[in-house]
Amino acid sequence: MSKQHSITVEINGVSGHYQVEARRLLSDFIRDELGLTGTHVGCEHGICGACTILFNGEAVRSCLMFAVQADGARIHTIEGLTRSGEIGRLQALFAEKHALQCGFCTPAMLIIAYDLLRTHASPSDAEIREGMSAALCRCTGYDGIIKAVTQAAKERAVAPPIDADQPHGRCSGKGRRA
Amino acid sequence: MNAKVLAGGQSLVPTLNFRLGRYDYLIDINGLGELAYIRLEGETLCIGAMTRQRSIERSAPVRRYAPLLAEATKSVAHLPIRTRGTIGGSLSHADPAAEYPAVLLALDGELVLQSRAGRRRVPAAEFFLGPLETALRADELLVEIVIPAARPGQGFAFREVSRRRGDFAIVGVAAALTMNAGKIGDARFALCGIGSGPVRLSEAERLLTGQVPSPALLREAGHLAARSVTPQSDLHADADYRRHLIDVLLQQVAAAAFADAGRERL
Numbered sequence: 025m026s027k028q029h030s031i032t033v034e035i036n037g038v039s040g041h042y043q044v045e046a047r048r049l050l051s052d053f054i055r056d057e058l059g060l061t062g063t064h065v066g067c068e069h070g071i072c073g074a075c076t077i078l079f080n081g082e083a084v085r086s087c088l089m090f091a092v093q094a095d096g097a098r099i100h101t102i103e104g105l106t107r108s109g110e111i112g113r114l115q116a117l118f119a120e121k122h123a124l125q126c127g128f129c130t131p132a133m134l135i136i137a138y139d140l141l142r143t144h145a146s147p148s149d150a151e152i153r154e155g156m157s158a159a160l161c162r163c164t165g166y167d168g169i170i171k172a173v174t175q176a177a178k179e180r181a182v183a184p185p186i187d188a189d190q191p192h193g194r195c196s197g198k199g200r201r202a
Numbered sequence: 203m204n205a206k207v208l209a210g211g212q213s214l215v216p217t218l219n220f221r222l223g224r225y226d227y228l229i230d231i232n233g234l235g236e237l238a239y240i241r242l243e244g245e246t247l248c249i250g251a252m253t254r255q256r257s258i259e260r261s262a263p264v265r266r267y268a269p270l271l272a273e274a275t276k277s278v279a280h281l282p283i284r285t286r287g288t289i290g291g292s293l294s295h296a297d298p299a300a301e302y303p304a305v306l307l308a309l310d311g312e313l314v315l316q317s318r319a320g321r322r323r324v325p326a327a328e329f330f331l332g333p334l335e336t337a338l339r340a341d342e343l344l345v346e347i348v349i350p351a352a353r354p355g356q357g358f359a360f361r362e363v364s365r366r367r368g369d370f371a372i373v374g375v376a377a378a379l380t381m382n383a384g385k386i387g388d389a390r391f392a393l394c395g396i397g398s399g400p401v402r403l404s405e406a407e408r409l410l411t412g413q414v415p416s417p418a419l420l421r422e423a424g425h426l427a428a429r430s431v432t433p434q435s436d437l438h439a440d441a442d443y444r445r446h447l448i449d450v451l452l453q454q455v456a457a458a459a460f461a462d463a464g465r466e467r468l
Binding site for chain 2: 082087
């Protein structure tokens with residue numbers, strides 16, 4: 025057992041302190057420590073996208089981060105987004121347009137669609153297809169998913185972020201910024 | 203003791219998850235906010251090594267002063283990967299299929315390497331030594347990427363072919379052309395997806411330099427480029443198919459870069 029690290033993380037709006045091993049993957053922490061099993065684990069190397077969460081408001085693969093790196097971060101999982109009702113219309117459209125069958129990819133698809141719709145006010149068909157290719161679906165052939173997201177975009181079903189275009193990790197360097 | 207620097211982790215963490223890489227220590231540099239910036243200094247665009255690909259993709263200065271980098275970034279995996287992935291991490295990792303090494307080679311960029319002893323600047327042509335191999339020494343960190351700002355009369359294009367959207371490139375070609383009174387003053391092409399690492403297509407470059415672009419000339423350049431390299435065969439594509447892609451993609455990027463050179467930059 026390697027050294028434990030203390031982290032403070034806000035998860036779905038609630039801040040908490042946790043002890044984690046340095047090697048603990050964020051996806052495993054979310055599922056096994058927090059019991060939030062809506063975040064799925066498929067390939068564990070960033071290809072399938074099933075583990076996608078929102079990290080400081082932006083979609084990331086939680087299997088490619090360590091829990092210790094979430095210290096000080098805001099995380100939203102499918103459970104939090106569902107509870108808040110922010111993606112209610114998007115979820116209804118997924119049902120209506122047959123955008124899922126087995127459901128394994130669905131939490132990630134919803135989060136990817138949410139990030140896409142928040143960052144693109146009126147995405148083109150190509151942008152929707154490109155964006156939704158970020159997770160693998162083996163049931164639907166993507167057709168229903170594309171239809172649901174296209175309709176959601178038309179309806180502006182997802183509200184844009186209040187502090188638009190302020191991604192994390194963009195820090196001011198010294199000197200003049202272009 | 204062996205240690206590894208953890209930047210965006212989008213290539214490193216998969217190798218750890220697969221137990222292909224084992225390290226006693228990971229040095230997480232995500233806390234170094236001062237390494238995330240995009241700024242114009244005179245005639246060069248300076249990008250901090252920890253700048254996320256997502257930020258590069260959306261940066262107005264990058265689109266204006268390094269449009270090739272902005273265009274190629276769209277082909278780097280998927281958005282959730284680009285949220286974390288960094289320019290410095292991708293260049294240091296030097297995957298032969300990665301877009302950024304080829305882009306930097308085509309743009310004649312430089313890499314700023316820092317150690318306790320000081321800083322040195324290494325041209326892209328001397329930085330990439332082979333697959334996953336760079337000129338970075340064990341005590342050095344890549345801190346900044348320096349790219350000459352695009353000038354009027356220059357045109358750029360990037361195209362790649364991958365099996366599925368977001369997959370590694372089977373072949374990708376980056377082009378940077380400088381037009382001079384209707385003729386090609388300078389042509390630079392760089393290739394990714396070839397197992398040996400990013401390479402310039404110098405024979406095609408020489409053929410085009412000083413010429414007026416025409417469909418016949420571009421066809422000849424494509425054929426020449428395809429013959430000038432020895433791609434590998436693997437389960438994604440055999441060598442002949444890769445050569446065919448180099449031929450076709452070179453013609454496409456050359457034509458697109460030529461058209462781009464005639465456009466006003468906003």
